[in-house]
């Protein structure tokens with residue numbers, strides 16, 4: 001008899017057997033996310049043909065232009081959690097307020113946060129995109145449930161829409177990578193327990209914004225560019241305009257992604273704590289990497305509002321620690 005393919009549902013069912021007391025609800029939620037990702041992938045693949053590229057003519061709560069596909073992916077994810085009673089709250093970068101399922105403080109055991117379409121500027125040019133998700137336990141069913149440190153996440157991960165559709169997630173016990181097999185419409189396990197290299201040779205940052213960085217950040221990036229055979233410099237730049245794509249590269253090959261604070265301004269950076277930084281930090285830390293604001297561990301930060309931003313340095317431990325040293329020196 002041939003071995004059955006290692007599908008996402010098989011993996012989740014088998015893992016669940018090792019979690020005493022598990023109700024299976026988190027497993028169902030992860031499977032539902034897989035279905036949502038297949039729908040988003042189908043929408044992306046057909047977008048150029050179905051006139052779904054371009055602007056939706058609206059902006060999100062941060063005043064950023066929304067693309068039609070930002071809105072569509074957000075709707076798909078909201079529909080996904082709208083039944084089954086698994087989720088009580090869903091919050092997203094695209095919505096000012098969270099959706100409360102059930103029309104009241106519902107009883108679903110989980111709250112889900114997501115960035116439905118990360119790297120939106122890549123939509124219209126057929127570039128790589130992602131969907132990032134974070135799953136938290138419901139506490140009292142209010143927004144306060146969400147304004148908590150990242151280390152309290154129950155699970156987090158992302159879908160990467162590139163030449164293949166990938167799922168990378170962790171429930172806190174290893175980071176696992178699945179690839180969508182389009183022939184059978186299933187995510188198949190491709191790497192169990194992914195470990196991030198201790199150091200890399202690439203970095204990703206939007207250097208067009210270097211004028212606004214603090215001196216320590218500028219010095220760090222300059223350092224990476226200075227040749228030094230012993231420490232493997234100069235590093236190469238790898239910036240795709242999609243956080244998920246860059247973090248995924250570094251998860252597999254090592255390196256560092258930076259979106260620093262704007263020194264002239266509020267010191268907040270661009271990326272959202274709850275929809276981007278916390279979930280990716282959870283994945284990266286569980287793979288042996290590190291995520292820092294420059295002065296603090298990302299997963300220890302509790303935001304004071306839903307759409308708060310933070311500076312982010314994420315990737316291999318060696319590079320992130322070196323970045324922190326440069327920031328401390330100023």
Ligand code: FDP
Nearest residue numbers: 117118119120121206241242243244
């Ligand atoms: P986008 O706004 O296009 O969704 O999530 C924010 C993000 O993309 C990241 O994916 C990406 O790395 C970064 O912002 C790109 O920002 P810049 O255009 O400022 O480089």
